[in-house]
Amino acid sequence: MPDDNRQSNLTxxxxxxxxxxxxxxxxxxxxxxxxxFGVELDRDRHAAxxxxxxxxxxGPLMKVAQLLATIPDALPAEYAAELTQLQSDAPSMGWPFxxxxxxxxxxxxxxxxxxxxxxxxAHAASLGQVHRAIGLDGRDLACKLQYPDMASAVEADxxxxxxxxALYERYDxxxxxxxxxxxxxxxxxxxxxxxxxxRHMRLYRAMLADDEGxxxxxxxxxxxxxxxxxxxxxxxxPLAGFGDSPxxxxxxxxxxxxxxxxxxxxxxxxIHGDPHLGNYSARADGSVNLLDFGCxxxxxxxxxxxxxxxxxxxxRDDRDLAVHAYETWGFENLTAEMIDTLNIWAEFVYxxxxxxxxxxxxxxxxxxxxxxxxxxxHREVRRLGGVTPPREFVLMDxxxxxxxxxxxxxxxxxxxxxxxxxxxxxxxEKTLASRQAKALxxxxxxxxx
Numbered sequence: 001m002p003d004d005n006r007q008s009n010l011t012x013x014x015x016x017x018x019x020x021x022x023x024x025x026x027x028x029x030x031x032x033x034x035x036x037f038g039v040e041l042d043r044d045r046h047a048a049x050x051x052x053x054x055x056x057x058x059g060p061l062m063k064v065a066q067l068l069a070t071i072p073d074a075l076p077a078e079y080a081a082e083l084t085q086l087q088s089d090a091p092s093m094g095w096p097f098x099x100x101x102x103x104x105x106x107x108x109x110x111x112x113x114x115x116x117x118x119x120x121x122a123h124a125a126s127l128g129q130v131h132r133a134i135g136l137d138g139r140d141l142a143c144k145l146q147y148p149d150m151a152s153a154v155e156a157d158x159x160x161x162x163x164x165x166a167l168y169e170r171y172d173x174x175x176x177x178x179x180x181x182x183x184x185x186x187x188x189x190x191x192x193x194x195x196x197x198x199r200h201m202r203l204y205r206a207m208l209a210d211d212e213g214x215x216x217x218x219x220x221x222x223x224x225x226x227x228x229x230x231x232x233x234x235x236x237x238p239l240a241g242f243g244d245s246p247x248x249x250x251x252x253x254x255x256x257x258x259x260x261x262x263x264x265x266x267x268x269x270x271i272h273g274d275p276h277l278g279n280y281s282a283r284a285d286g287s288v289n290l291l292d293f294g295c296x297x298x299x300x301x302x303x304x305x306x307x308x309x310x311x312x313x314x315x316r317d318d319r320d321l322a323v324h325a326y327e328t329w330g331f332e333n334l335t336a337e338m339i340d341t342l343n344i345w346a347e348f349v350y351x352x353x354x355x356x357x358x359x360x361x362x363x364x365x366x367x368x369x370x371x372x373x374x375x376x377x378h379r380e381v382r383r384l385g386g387v388t389p390p391r392e393f394v395l396m397d398x399x400x401x402x403x404x405x406x407x408x409x410x411x412x413x414x415x416x417x418x419x420x421x422x423x424x425x426x427x428x429e430k431t432l433a434s435r436q437a438k439a440l441x442x443x444x445x446x447x448x449x
Contacts, residue, residue, distance in 0.1 A: 092121035191294035200293035213256035236281030252286030254412030273395030275402030
């Protein structure tokens, strides 16, 4: 790397460290004061301050807040209400920024390439913001423009995350975070590449072409670059607003969400790894729109086989098959006690799929999906000396918990067993491998590493 680029990256990272410290310092100080000195804390105001700080920072720290806001009861109501706004209504950059960046991406005559282009952002998220536009061909478009200096922001935040993980492991060695950090790092760096995201979008359009209940946008290549992604606009409404809708409608949305995530996984070994509420919307007919394709995980076919093997192992109480599934995923040196402990979590995740009946995703009255079980498993894993989860589990677990939280919010009543068995009934690893290879080649993507 040339010296000037290396210096620029270093400067960008140092600037990021300063911004993180400055933005979060005031909010953290007020919270600490309330805990240590009994200072009365205006929680509504503090939550709003925290939201503004995270929204202004953009980047990975904001994505953490988005994930927390996805899970019911993970945060006090005041904080969840504020942070939920980051999923679809985060602070946006102004018109001078947009004008400069659009010119840098499409050239000084960029405005002439659109019939209309909205000055105000329609949505703002962690790495970029979206503007509505109309193409010269009359199509409604969404133009996603990446924020400046995001590469430095991501590297700076990943460095801080490594430090946080290291401190965490000083007092809690239950879970080794090395592979977790590696996976998060790789996926976040991929999210900066909008050309790759366009390929992901084409992949999803192909994988879900036969699902009328799921809609994906179409990328517009001649109006896109590696930092600008232009696609067709999809009309819909945020899922958070459908909690009081008739149960039949909520069930339809849940059915389509299940298909949107798991048809790609069980047929092609691909999963959408970022299931927060800002990444999809619903239409009046209960169909869903997938809106973001930056965080996509491609699995080896053997990993998908392991997921199905573990299901059958729990269903049949087949311990040897469970051990085979864990070893297929890359777990090593598992004791009998550790396998029993891991099975506690597996039984929770698979439990809605075990019985052929209509039910909610979780029968418990708790609004927090999986928290109690996760806490119990964590304590046992720590007692047994800890474990190193394979890196693939980061997004797989995130998808399972994120989707479970959505289904919990919707209070959907679905026969999850039948939905699942429709997908795995004729599963064959070689067929998946062939199907995956063809789909990835057509989209210009590489197979799983």
